[in-house]
Amino acid sequence: MNTGKRQKQRKVLLMGKSGAGKSSMRSIVFSNYVAKDVRRLGATIDVEHSNIKFMGNLMLNLWDCGGQDGFVENYLTHQRAHVFSSVAVLIFVFDIESREFAADVISYSSIIRALQENSPSAKVFVLIHKMDLVQARLRQQLFEERAEYIRAASEGFKDTVEFWATSIWDQSLYKAWTQIIYYLIPNAGSIEALLRQLAEVIDARELILYERTTCLTVTHVTRGLEERNPFTDRFERISSILKTHKQSMAKHTNLPPNIANFAEMQIKTGRFMFFITRLTENTNLAAAIPPSEQIFNAARVNISLVRPRFAELDIGSAKASARGGIQQAFASSGMGAVEDGRRRDGEGESGGVE
Amino acid sequence: MRYLQELPDADIPHTEMPPRYHTGRLPNSKAGDDKPRLLLMGQPRSGKSSISSVVFHKLPPSETLYLETTTRIKKESMHSFMDFQVWDLPGHVDYFDPSFHVDHIFEEIGALIWVIDAQDEYLEAIMQLNKTILNLQHSYPSINVEVFVHKVDGLSDDYKADTFRDIIQRVTDELSDHGYENAPVSFYQTSIYDHSIFEAFSKVIQKLIPQLPTLEALLDSLCQSCRIEKAYLFDIMSKIYIAADTSPTDGGSYEIASDYIDVVIDVSEIYGWDRTLALEVEEEEIRGESGCNDAESLITMERKGNHYLYLREINKYLALICLMGDDSPAEKKAVIDYNVGVFQTALKQVFPRAEREPPGHHHRYEGVEFGHDEPAAVGVGR
Structure with missing residues (x-):
């Protein structure tokens, strides 16, 4: 996939609207939380960094970016170069239950634009999250509709962006993250x-x-x-x-x-x-x-x-x-x-x- | 009396073959073919159906919120080393109404489980419970009455202990007021959100096994000879344990053992699929020799380097789980294997039912069998 080039650190941005489930996801996958423990988590302030070592030569440098409007504004202006430069992967989390889906997508586009300026070779994964809250028979259709809409707003990443439906209550979370990790492993x-x-x-x-x-x-x-x-x-x-x-x-x-x-x-x-x-x-x-x-x-x-x-x-x-x-x-x-x-x-x- | 008339048509669980052995005969069961029963009783909405769904149907506890109120008697069968039925009785019926055929319900029962909602007003429930006990006292004095003080997960530790003590006090006081001293009543604190409900069920069922002292003695001697910290004999499907060695526990060991069974069953489900279905593919050779007849499993913990957990399938229904202590002979797995083999032989003598079922008698539950009952899957040479 992307062999040859060995990088010690791979920068991964975790973004999305406040309350979408970014930190919950991170706690379950990387910090041994169980799904019901995540209720204890509060809103993420600014950016929380974590380093995770995979297979020795892959060091994940995960930036969990708090999603409140004030912070996002800051990422896009003052910290634009700091946040968006040398990014390997952007993981953007959408809440399927969100009432302001259109607004979420607008925010997503502005982040995509910043990413394109600073790290045009990055890979984008979009996770449509909290799928457990949708009735089982409607899930697939709703997921596809949303994915098409988001793809249309993905500008330069239109052809490479990948979509995953996730929930912390089943193994779909592991499925999506397995793909992300596989992409990141250099060899x-x-x-x-x-x-x-x-x-x-x-x-x-x-x-x-x-x-x-x-x-x-x-x-x-x-x-x-x-x-x-x-x-x-x-x-x-x-x-x-x-x-x-x-x-x-x-x-x-x-x-x-x-x-x-x-x-x-x-x-x-x-x-x-x-x-x-x-x-x-x-x-x-x-x-x-x-x-x-x-x-x-x-x-x-x-x-x-x-x-x-x-x-x-x-x-x-x-x-x-x-x-x-x-x-x-x-x-x-x-x-x-x-x-x-x-x-x-x-x-x-x-x-x-x- | 609608319910009585419906009784013969009540949901009888599907069984492929009538049970042939009745070694686990209950103290007061008749010689008939009917299976010994556990009755679940209590006020409406106290949690009876939730309990039986979680324990016997593996319903996730969070899903029990959507269960409907039970309006007719529901019968669940448990097929295991001994067969018995669990009857879930609607809470709003007076079973001692003269027009009711009491014997039909209460004859042959092994234990009466009375569920009390600890988060609700429980005085009425206690009154009903005592009325039932006193009514049954004359005709069926040997019935074990098991009181589940239920839904304790929502209570703080102090309040939980107080409630529990208060309920015990009230029940025993009232019974002795009516001149019934030393009634065969036991109390348990239960919740479907943790392992307590399974532990309580285990204790209830253990009382119904006449061979329990023998089983315990066997497990004790196994523990002694292999320096095992704790040994459980589990019913694989229900995760009820039917016996354990008699050493004291710290409470957590049941949970470890039960979680361990889950891991083994889940992995077995994934890789134990029936390969004969895909046999038109010629590439896969199937060997004449097969591994082991009884599933076994072992987990070594990194920190200690000892055999920490050991599981051995004893027969179709039962699995032995051992928790090893720090000084267990880690390198002597062969010794453990041998002693477990001896234990298995002894168990067969105690429990004729523990012998293998003839081929073709399928386990009722799909996907959890360990696969030994169809040797064709691994035994055909090419």
């Missing part, structure tokens, strides 16, 4: 390539790489029959399940949520095996594999062997020799015996492993 391509190789080697049905604090999916690889998994929203669901569990553990162990991480989780059943283990400093890997103890054990060994490769990608010091590296790692592991018994006929790829 998503090479991470994905390495992950796909790993999946081939360990014969995984699915691998999901996610960030530890936010539980947001960084990327995933799906193989074979698993692509028919009827739960197409499973990545968001898993984010949401893990986040809920993290909160439950934090509550009962009296640890703060940011350190109540599990080192490993395994679920073994007659239909599948699933485990989550730490991959790099900031990421965990979730693997769904066929129900076999052999594959399970081999997968765990292989993952621990491949860790340094991901760590290199993480730091961003590695050049693009991922393929050679992973093969060496596996070659020295003596996994040949395990591979043998279960290799498919006519399958060329795993040959390189031995």
Whole structure:
């Protein structure tokens, strides 16, 4: 997507009308709040900054910009260059329940104009928020109408702006943020390539790489029959399940949520095996594999062997020799015996492993 | 008396096959095929239907605001290690009206759950409760009366404790005034917004299990041999626990265990889909050997490096959940596995019902089974 250029900090603006739900969203995704906790939040004064580290080489610099008219006026005038320069992503939040939708869009256009002046290469994500307040059968239509109207006001970003319907009460929030994060990761391509190789080697049905604090999916690889998994929203669901569990553990162990991480989780059943283990400093890997103890054990060994490769990608010091590296790692592991018994006929790829 | 006439047509939950075992026979249940009952009673709007929706239908608590007032008896079945029915009785009917066929309702019941709204005036409710207890005392003296002091989530801690004490005082005083000392009445503080309702239901149901002391002894010895801090035997679907070891708890452990089941069930739902449906695709090889027959799961916490939580599917309905302490033998999972295996065998002897159902007897709840009952999905070699 946008590989090559490595930036340490990526500036992300979070904007929208006061009360639209910007800070609620941020607290849930990045600060371990549960949906009902956000009632405690007050209005954001001016700009609140937070730094979130993703995969080592991606440092999110999130600007939560208070949406009251006075502040917005200030962003557009005195602080115009300060706020809108070198922006990687603008996330603009619309409240679906807003009574002054036309006015919201006018405010949106003036912000878009300021962005175009200062950071013409930025990407714009529009989140149409609080969708839970709309009756289920009307949601899609209303969302599309609004999105078209907003797109028309998007000026230079007309063709690239993306729209997402969100709510803090279901996994749609995670779905939208997963897309945003994916866009921001500079070397998503090479991470994905390495992950796909790993999946081939360990014969995984699915691998999901996610960030530890936010539980947001960084990327995933799906193989074979698993692509028919009827739960197409499973990545968001898993984010949401893990986040809920993290909160439950934090509550009962009296640890703060940011350190109540599990080192490993395994679920073994007659239909599948699933485990989550730490991959790099900031990421965990979730693997769904066929129900076999052999594959399970081999997968765990292989993952621990491949860790340094991901760590290199993480730091961003590695050049693009991922393929050679992973093969060496596996070659020295003596996994040949395990591979043998279960290799498919006519399958060329795993040959390189031995 | 409309309600009486409607009784035979009341909503009887769908079952695919009549239960074959009745090992969990209740103390006062007749030999008949009817399932033991739990009756939910109380004033209108005290929260009876909300309770049964949340516990047995997994309705999100916030949705219960939209439930309509119950006007006829609603019957819920719980299919588990033992089958029983929960009857939700409309609150505004006088069941001791002479024209009512009292026996029809009260025979065979295992427990009467009386729900009192703690946020409302409760004097009338207490009066009704005592009237019911006194009426039942003669014909059905062995019925357990369980009082749920409900909706306590809205009360401050002090006020909650005062209300609870006041209700207990009033009920026992009034009963002894009528010469009924030491009535079999228990009290619980409950709310559908946290785990308390599930814990209260667990206690109610545990009283109806004749094998409870045996189960507890088994769990105790398991805990001792593996240095487990706390062990629960859960009914997977309802998240009611039917037994726990007898060590004292700090209250939070039930919640950890119950949240843990959620994680395992949710993940199992996502990846346990039926692959045979997509089998025309030839790429996916299906292996002759399969992993484990019983689902098991393990969570290790980073901070301690010990096996923190352990889950093992015991049979179709039950799961064992163990909370490990700091000094649990983390590296000795094999020992735990072995001992749990022993526990499983022992349980089968205590509970013949705990044996596997023959293939084809499907679990009533879609998407939560762990998949072992259809070995074809993983067992066909190519």
